[in-house]
Amino acid sequence: MSSERPDREDFRxxxxxxxxxxxxxxxxxxxxxxxxxxxxxxxxxxxxxxESGATGWVRRVVSEE
Incomplete structure (x- = not known):
């Protein structure tokens, strides 16, 4: 994944x-x-x-540490 905003294919x-x-x-x-x-x-x-119902554009995927 690049340092730019993720594309649709970058997450699930x-x-x-x-x-x-x-x-x-x-x-x-x-x-x-x-x-x-x-x-x-x-x-x-x-x-x-x-899940909360809020909509918006993905800034980044949060690492699950």
């Missing part, structure tokens, strides 16, 4: 990811487990829906 459902919310007024990242991956092709990267 159930992975813990950090997202930039698509409908948020602030720049705070949210972390959660990916439930759905959307097929839209955006320059912002892959868009997902978390």
């Amino acid at each position: 459902r159930g992975m813990t990811v950090e997202i930039e919310q698509s409908n948020a007024d602030n720049d705070r990242a949210l972390r959660g487990e990916a439930r759905n991956v959307f097929d839209d092709d955006s320059p912002k990267g892959a868009k997902v829906k978390l």
Whole structure:
């Protein structure tokens, strides 16, 4: 995986990811487990829906240490 935002192919459902919310007024990242991956092709990267219901673009996959 590159240092840029991950592509849809870089992760799978159930992975813990950090997202930039698509409908948020602030720049705070949210972390959660990916439930759905959307097929839209955006320059912002892959868009997902978390188990919490929040949607946004994946900033990075969180390593599971």
